[in-house]
Amino acid sequence: MLFQLLRPALFTLDPERAHRLTLAGLRVSPLKQPAKPGPLASEVAGIVFPNPVGMAAGFDKDGEVPDAVLGLGFGFTEVGSITPLPQAGNPRPRLFRLAEDRAVINRMGFNNRGGQAAALRLARRSGRGGVVGVNIGANKDSPDRIADYAAMTTLMTPLASYLAVNISSPNTPGLRALQDEGALTALLDAVIAARGNGQAPIFLKVAPDVEPVDIDAIARIALDRQLGALIISNTTISRPALASRHAGEAGGLSGAPLRELAQQRLRDFRAATGGAIPLIGVGGIASADDAWARIRAGASLVQLYSALVYQGPGLAHRIVRGLEQLMQRDGFSSIAEAVGTG
DSSP states (O other): OHHHHHHHHHTTSOHHHHHHHHHHHHHTOSOOOOOOOOTTOEEETTEEESSSEEEOTTSSTTSSOHHHHHTTTOSEEEEEEEOSSOBOOSOSOOEEEEGGGTEEEEOOOSOBSOHHHHHHHHHHTTTSOSEEEEEEOOOTTOSOHHHHHHHHHHHHTTTOSOEEEEOOOTTSTTGGGGGSHHHHHHHHHHHHHHHTTOOOOEEEEEOTTOOHHHHHHHHHHHHHTTOSEEEEOOOBSOOOOOOSTTTTOSSEEEEGGGHHHHHHHHHHHHHHHTTOSOEEEESSOOSHHHHHHHHHHTEEEEEESHHHHHHOTTHHHHHHHHHHHHHHHTTOSSHHHHTTOO
16 A cells, blocks of 8 residues: 555656665665465475565665565565676666556666675575575676676575576677577586585576577476576567557566566476476566466466566565465465466
8 A cells, every 4th residue: 555655756766766765675674584484385496485476686686685575575586687797787777667568678787786795795694594596697798608607606606595597688788699509508517517516506597589499408408407497587678569658668578568478488498398397487477366377387486576666565475365365266285286287
């Protein structure tokens, strides 16, 4: 209710400024206890998730407020993307609300304060509990992007519940080329070697715009390298019919218009992997019904971000309550039992 009253004022602000104010509010939030395992708890890649609803990467780029995000009812949160060196990202404006479409376009460009600064913050929360993944990326001007991912793996493995290798952002030129079979094999081999004997499982985040012919190759490599999960998917460079005046802005589109594409890509990867690797469904999830549809299509976990812009900080709690009701309605005793049954 409070968010609905405040939203018109927030929407008068530049989206990036509104986001900074949101982070500032979370930094002083007293609600910093992680969710406790309940009826929706499940184990994925050796990690016990208290519920399957996660905050996607991009919200907390520098790992400033992971505990406050968990305090909003999320079962896990993913900080980042974080690169080895600080970088400013792309010129502003670079974040756009498409209110008529309940969508967002961003071309942020991996803006963050660098790996060392994030590592210090994450080290300070050691022992607090909660599932906090770290999404790692490469610097835009790096002469060796694979080396960047390896360096971030070495730095973050002791601090992360899992590592998400992000090769799917459309806002770093050439990054998506790492989804090609040869490049992806070399990248994952370097990341696995850099992890050494560390316990953090490796997740791979792929684009919804990946060519269908490449899905089988990505799935095969992920299975061969025994990845912990695939995150399906990132923002899209495609443009379905949109009503907003910002529809033509360059960058990645997220929110409601991405829902059908992301759902289809999840089904594609479920078919390609035969259910042998966990999938995390992302893109256009704004309700318990959306999350349940993604789980029934094959997702063991789901993530959201853009929907919070329009529905506010109570959304995670609402989705969790709704999932409990939907699971009971459909006669399942656990989330794991429901995965891939739709």
